[in-house]
Amino acid sequence: MCTLKLITVDALLSRVVRWPSYAAVDVIMDSSYKQSMIDNMPSGYFVTDVTQSIQFANRYALSHLGYENLLQRPLSEILTRASCILFESYVSPLLVREGVCNEIQLSLKTASGEKLPVVLNARREESDGEVHWTFIGATQRDKLFHELVQARNLLEEKNRLLEARTVTDDLTGLANRLSVTQYLTEHLKNARVRQTQIVVVFIDLDGFKAINDSHGHLVGDQVLKAVGQRLAGSLRTSDLVARYGGDEFVVLLEHGTGESKKNERMILRLLQKLRTPFQINGQMLSLSASAGATVYPQPGAVEPEQLIRQADQAMYKSKLAGKDQVSWFDPQWEATQRTYHELISQMRAGIKQDQFVLHYQPKINLLTGAVVGAEALIRWQHPERGMLMPMDFLPHIDSHHIEQELGDWVIDSALRQIGNWRARGLLLPVSVNVSAYYLMSEKFLDRLLALLHNYPGVPASQLELELLESSAIDDSRNISSIAGVCQRMGIKIALDDFGTGYSTLSHLRNLSVDVLKIDRSYVQDMLTNPSNVAIIRGIIGFAKAFNCLIIAEGIETDEQLNALVNLGCHYGQGYYIARPMPAESIESWIAAR
Amino acid sequence: MSDYSIKARNNVKIIGSGEHVLMLAHGFGCDQNMWRALADKMGNDYTIILFDYVGCGQSDFAAFNANRYTTLDGYASDITDILSELNLSDVTLIGHSVSSMIGMLAAIKAPDRICKLVMVCPSPYYMNDLPGYAGGFERDDLEELIDMMDKNYIGWANYLAPLVMGGRADQSDVENLTSSFCSTDPRAAKTFARATFFSDYRDILANCPVPTLVLQSLADSLVPVNVGEFVAGRLPQATLRILDTQGHCVHMTDPELTGAEIRGFLG
Known part of the structure; x- marks a missing residue:
C-alpha cells in the first residue's frame, strides 16, 4: 500500500468521497490506483x-x-x-x-x-x-484579461475624446451646457450623503452686447474667452466653470454645509475679477457681470434644470437691481410665482366666462344733488373665492399682458352700459380706471377706436379715462401725447387720486386733463387736519388755474360735503352719496332721490 | 445632516450587554462578519459595536468618496463619526490588521471617546525599508495585488460595460465576482488597498494616546513577528502578546485565545 508521509490516500479519498463524482470510485478501487488517479x-x-x-x-x-x-x-x-x-x-x-x-x-x-x-x-x-x-x-x-485591459484603455481613450467634444464649449474650452447638467445630475445624488452643499451661480455679462456691437464679434469672442479664463483662474479645480450660452456662464461650487458666507465672498470675488478691464487687441474694454445663485440641498426635491433656472432668475434680480451684483434665489419665490401664473390663467378664464362685472358709483353735483356721471369699478365674481375687489387682484398683475385684456374688457363693458342707459333715456357719462401700462400698451389707440366704433350710439365724450396721478408722471411725455389724442377724440381725461403722486406744475402743464379728482385721504381727514384743508384748497386753485373740473372722492359725511362746497369743490362721490352698485340698480337709485 | 444617519451609513450593529463597550473594526478585504466568533464569546460581558467601513459589507456605498478614503484618516473618521453619533466614551477599540492603525488615528482624533486599543496583527508599513525595517513587501508586490484584485473583482462583461454605457453606469452594475461574506465594492476595495498597503504610519505610533494591546501571530504571512515587535516598541503604552498560532486572522481561527488575551488586558 502506497502511503503518503502524512496523509494516506485512503484517508484523503475518504474525505473527497463526499464530492459526488468520486462516490462510486471509492468502493471499487485500491489505494495505489487511487493515488495514480489523483496524480493524473x-x-x-x-x-x-x-x-x-x-x-x-x-x-x-x-x-x-x-x-x-x-x-x-x-x-x-x-x-x-x-x-x-x-x-x-x-x-x-x-x-x-x-x-x-x-x-x-x-x-x-x-x-x-x-x-x-x-x-x-x-x-x-x-x-x-x-x-x-x-x-x-x-x-x-x-491573456484574455490583458486584452480586455487593452480594450478598456482604448475605449477609455475614445470615450475621453468623445466626451471632451460633447461637453466642451468650442470657443472658450470651458465645460458646456451639457456638462453642467451632467455634473449636477451626478453630484446632486451624493451631496446629501456627503454632507456637502452645491452652489449654482449663473453669471450674465453686463454690457457685452455693446462691445459686440461696437467692436465686432471677433473681439466679442475674445472677451468671452478672457472672461472664461478669469473665472476658471479664480476657482478651485474641483469647481466647474461652464459657458452656458452667449454671454452666460455657470459656476458650480461644492462646499461643506454651512459655508454660505464663503460662497458669497467667492462669487463677489468673481465679479470683482470681471470688473478689471480686458485688454483685447490693444484696446481696454470694460464690463461687469450680474450673478444669481442658488444652493442645493433645498427643503423640497429639485432637478438640475430647476437649479439652473433658479440661479438664472436670481441673476435677473441682480440685473433689475442695477447690475454688477449677486442675488440669491429665494425658494419661497417659486411658490409665489406658481400662484401668480395661476392667477393670470384664472383671470383669462374669468374674462371668457363673464366672471367680471362693473359696479358703478354715482358722481353728483354737490350743490344741486344732480347725478353727473358714474365711476365704473371692476369686481370679480370668483367661482371659489367669492366677490373680489380690485385690490385683491389688480396689484398682482401689474404690467402683465392680462392688464391689457382686462382693460379692453372694462372699456367695452362701460361703453355697452352707457349705450344701454342711453337707449332708456339715461344720459350718464362713465369713467373707467386705466393704468399707464394699459394706456401705453401696443396699439392702444387703435383698439380704443375699434371699441368706440362698436358702439356708434355712444358719443366718445361720454367716456372718461381716469389715470392714476402716480402712473401718469412716470412717463409723462408719452402719456400726455396719448391722452392728448384721446381728448381730440372727445374722450375726457381725469387725474385720479390727485395730491398723492408728487405732481409738479410742469407735469400738469404737459398733461392736459379735464378732471382732477381729490384723493379720499384728504377728504377723510379734512375736518380734523387743517393742513389737508390747505392742500384741498390748493388743488382747487390748481384746477381753476388749469381750467379743469374738480371732483372730491371718498365723501362719507354731510359735514365733509358741506366743507368741500364751502371750499369751492362742487362735485363729488363717496359712500355718503352712494356706494358702488350694479348697473341695474342705478336707475332705481336715481329715481329714488 | 439631521436626516442622514451614520448608523445606517456604516451598517452599525450593537449586540451583547455590559457596561464596557468594545468596538470591533474589521480589516481590509472583509466586513463585520469576521468578528462573529469573537463577538459571540465576548457578548455576555461587553456591549459590542460592529460596523462596516463605507464601501465594505452592507455599508451605504453611495456614501463612498474616493477623496475621503484615500488615506486611513477617512476610515478613522468613520469610527469617530459612529462614536460621536452614539455619544460614547471610554470605548475599547479592537482593530484587526489595518484597523489597528485606523483605530490609533481615531484615538488620536477622539481620545475622550477611545480609552484603550487592541491591535490584532498590526502593521504600520507593509513595505520593506531596509536595513532598519522589514515590512515584508516590495512595491511590485503591492502593485501586483491591485492587478490581482482587478482580475478577481471584475465580471468580464461588466469590466467594459461602464465604458460602453458612456462611463456613467451605476456602481451596482459592476458586480462583485465573489460576492458573499466578504462583499466589498470593487472601487472602494482598491482605494482601501492603496490606503492600507502604501501608507506609512510608523512615525505616528509614538502619538498614540491610550494603552494598547498588540496581538501578534507567531506565523503570519502578511505581518512578520518583527513588525509586531516594532509596533509595540514604538507605542508609548503597549503590551505585546505573541500568540502561539498561525495566520493573520487569529480572532477567527482562535477566538478563545484572542478573547482571553483581550479580557486579560481589559482587567
Whole structure:
C-alpha cells in the first residue's frame, strides 16, 4: 500500500468521497490506483493543514510548480507576496467563515521563482481545519484579461475624446451646457450623503452686447474667452466653470454645509475679477457681470434644470437691481410665482366666462344733488373665492399682458352700459380706471377706436379715462401725447387720486386733463387736519388755474360735503352719496332721490 | 445632516450587554462578519459595536468618496463619526490588521471617546525599508495585488460595460465576482488597498494616546513577528502578546485565545 508521509490516500479519498463524482470510485478501487488517479488529475490538487502547511500535493501540482516535494512546506512559500495578502485578508477568513472559496485568481510561485497565474478552488474541513485546494492554470485567462485591459484603455481613450467634444464649449474650452447638467445630475445624488452643499451661480455679462456691437464679434469672442479664463483662474479645480450660452456662464461650487458666507465672498470675488478691464487687441474694454445663485440641498426635491433656472432668475434680480451684483434665489419665490401664473390663467378664464362685472358709483353735483356721471369699478365674481375687489387682484398683475385684456374688457363693458342707459333715456357719462401700462400698451389707440366704433350710439365724450396721478408722471411725455389724442377724440381725461403722486406744475402743464379728482385721504381727514384743508384748497386753485373740473372722492359725511362746497369743490362721490352698485340698480337709485 | 444617519451609513450593529463597550473594526478585504466568533464569546460581558467601513459589507456605498478614503484618516473618521453619533466614551477599540492603525488615528482624533486599543496583527508599513525595517513587501508586490484584485473583482462583461454605457453606469452594475461574506465594492476595495498597503504610519505610533494591546501571530504571512515587535516598541503604552498560532486572522481561527488575551488586558 502506497502511503503518503502524512496523509494516506485512503484517508484523503475518504474525505473527497463526499464530492459526488468520486462516490462510486471509492468502493471499487485500491489505494495505489487511487493515488495514480489523483496524480493524473488534469488539475493541481494539494492539501494544507490547520497550520497552513502542505500535507499533500499531486503530481500535476508538483510538476507545474517545478517541485520534487512540497510536504511540510508552508503554503505561503508557494504563494506570491501579493497572493499572500489576498489569502490572509480574503481567502482565509472566507474559508473559516463559509468553508469554501471558489474561483479566486492568485499567483503561485514556482520552484524557479516564476509566477504562475492560477484559478483556485478551496474547501475547508470543519472538523480538523484541513483545506483541500485545486487549481488550474490561468495563463489563457490572464491573456484574455490583458486584452480586455487593452480594450478598456482604448475605449477609455475614445470615450475621453468623445466626451471632451460633447461637453466642451468650442470657443472658450470651458465645460458646456451639457456638462453642467451632467455634473449636477451626478453630484446632486451624493451631496446629501456627503454632507456637502452645491452652489449654482449663473453669471450674465453686463454690457457685452455693446462691445459686440461696437467692436465686432471677433473681439466679442475674445472677451468671452478672457472672461472664461478669469473665472476658471479664480476657482478651485474641483469647481466647474461652464459657458452656458452667449454671454452666460455657470459656476458650480461644492462646499461643506454651512459655508454660505464663503460662497458669497467667492462669487463677489468673481465679479470683482470681471470688473478689471480686458485688454483685447490693444484696446481696454470694460464690463461687469450680474450673478444669481442658488444652493442645493433645498427643503423640497429639485432637478438640475430647476437649479439652473433658479440661479438664472436670481441673476435677473441682480440685473433689475442695477447690475454688477449677486442675488440669491429665494425658494419661497417659486411658490409665489406658481400662484401668480395661476392667477393670470384664472383671470383669462374669468374674462371668457363673464366672471367680471362693473359696479358703478354715482358722481353728483354737490350743490344741486344732480347725478353727473358714474365711476365704473371692476369686481370679480370668483367661482371659489367669492366677490373680489380690485385690490385683491389688480396689484398682482401689474404690467402683465392680462392688464391689457382686462382693460379692453372694462372699456367695452362701460361703453355697452352707457349705450344701454342711453337707449332708456339715461344720459350718464362713465369713467373707467386705466393704468399707464394699459394706456401705453401696443396699439392702444387703435383698439380704443375699434371699441368706440362698436358702439356708434355712444358719443366718445361720454367716456372718461381716469389715470392714476402716480402712473401718469412716470412717463409723462408719452402719456400726455396719448391722452392728448384721446381728448381730440372727445374722450375726457381725469387725474385720479390727485395730491398723492408728487405732481409738479410742469407735469400738469404737459398733461392736459379735464378732471382732477381729490384723493379720499384728504377728504377723510379734512375736518380734523387743517393742513389737508390747505392742500384741498390748493388743488382747487390748481384746477381753476388749469381750467379743469374738480371732483372730491371718498365723501362719507354731510359735514365733509358741506366743507368741500364751502371750499369751492362742487362735485363729488363717496359712500355718503352712494356706494358702488350694479348697473341695474342705478336707475332705481336715481329715481329714488 | 439631521436626516442622514451614520448608523445606517456604516451598517452599525450593537449586540451583547455590559457596561464596557468594545468596538470591533474589521480589516481590509472583509466586513463585520469576521468578528462573529469573537463577538459571540465576548457578548455576555461587553456591549459590542460592529460596523462596516463605507464601501465594505452592507455599508451605504453611495456614501463612498474616493477623496475621503484615500488615506486611513477617512476610515478613522468613520469610527469617530459612529462614536460621536452614539455619544460614547471610554470605548475599547479592537482593530484587526489595518484597523489597528485606523483605530490609533481615531484615538488620536477622539481620545475622550477611545480609552484603550487592541491591535490584532498590526502593521504600520507593509513595505520593506531596509536595513532598519522589514515590512515584508516590495512595491511590485503591492502593485501586483491591485492587478490581482482587478482580475478577481471584475465580471468580464461588466469590466467594459461602464465604458460602453458612456462611463456613467451605476456602481451596482459592476458586480462583485465573489460576492458573499466578504462583499466589498470593487472601487472602494482598491482605494482601501492603496490606503492600507502604501501608507506609512510608523512615525505616528509614538502619538498614540491610550494603552494598547498588540496581538501578534507567531506565523503570519502578511505581518512578520518583527513588525509586531516594532509596533509595540514604538507605542508609548503597549503590551505585546505573541500568540502561539498561525495566520493573520487569529480572532477567527482562535477566538478563545484572542478573547482571553483581550479580557486579560481589559482587567
